[in-house]
Amino acid sequence: MSHTIRFTDTTKRAKFRNLQVNPGMALCILDPQGPYRFLEVRGRLVEAIPDPEGSFYPVLGERYGNPDTPVAPDNADWVLLVMSIDHVVQK
Numbered sequence: 001m002s003h004t005i006r007f008t009d010t011t012k013r014a015k016f017r018n019l020q021v022n023p024g025m026a027l028c029i030l031d032p033q034g035p036y037r038f039l040e041v042r043g044r045l046v047e048a049i050p051d052p053e054g055s056f057y058p059v060l061g062e063r064y065g066n067p068d069t070p071v072a073p074d075n076a077d078w079v080l081l082v083m084s085i086d087h088v089v090q091k
Contacts, residue, residue, distance in 0.1 A: 002085075004084055004085065007083065010074060012077050024044055025045055045081060052076050053071070056080050057071060057075070057078065
């Protein structure tokens with residue numbers, strides 16, 4: 001079973017353009033209570049799904065405590081980035 005993480009971004013940003021050339025991605029989460037604790041996830045972009053309605057943006061807002069998150073004003077350029085997880089480091 002392959003695991004993925006979904007992000008949202010626009011096609012106008014450097015991150016999206018860079019991922020088209022090099023699909024390698026990484027995410028690092030630091031523990032604010034423990035300066036030496038972290039979670040690092042490495043993988044690659046496996047899919048970029050157009051989201052011209054910007055529908056995933058409010059979903060993330062609701063998930064992180066803001067149920068009234070509006071659709072981004074530049075929603076026509078939004079995409080859903082799907083990252084496969086290849087390696088995880090936790091300390």
